[in-house]
Amino acid sequence: RKEVEQDPGPFNVPEGATVAFNCTYSNSASQSFFWYRQDCRKEPKLLMSVYSSGNEDGRFTAQLNRASQYISLLIRDSKLSDSATYLCVVNLYNQGGKLIFGQGTELSVKP
């Protein structure tokens, strides 16, 4: 079983749609969580951290469920510019802060 698993997609949605991505992790010692965004042929960049209480940044909402060991990212009112691959990332404190990346979920927003 992979340490961090994501549905690779692609998710094809129309502009204005709401779309949600889930990510599961296997190591219960995982302590911090992130979503990174990677545009086509570009490097990954931090989108947002994920906090236990859930957090929101504009149209983006991240949630953490420790009991079920999954993280989610919700995008409301999708824009064409949201088209990218979204990477779920988990920080393993008990391994010196090692970051484990999921394989990414591809999102394509269509006009």
Next chain:
Amino acid sequence: DVKVTQSSRYLVKRTGEKVFLECVQDMDHENMFWYRQDPGLGLRLIYFSYDVKMKEKGDIPEGYSVSREKKERFSLILESASTNQTSMYLCASSSPGLGGTGELFFGEGSRLTVL
């Protein structure tokens, strides 16, 4: 603006050649990392370094070595390139975050093709 610079965007090498991939960061970060990214496999950690002259193996170190002689520079070396090392190589740096690794800043990547 934070900057991680990788020396080559595209390289084509032959099997058995020695390959150097250079990475320089201008943010005075302690931590530096080398990943490779392949379709369906995501980013996999090759080597990382938390300080000058220090290196740790990641998940897939076989066939690779690294060098960190200066804080700002982290080099990845393929002693004898093989076709299964054809990939996108991404360098990243970070400052230590609370309890672990802070935000990673990536370079633009080096796409290596081994023929």
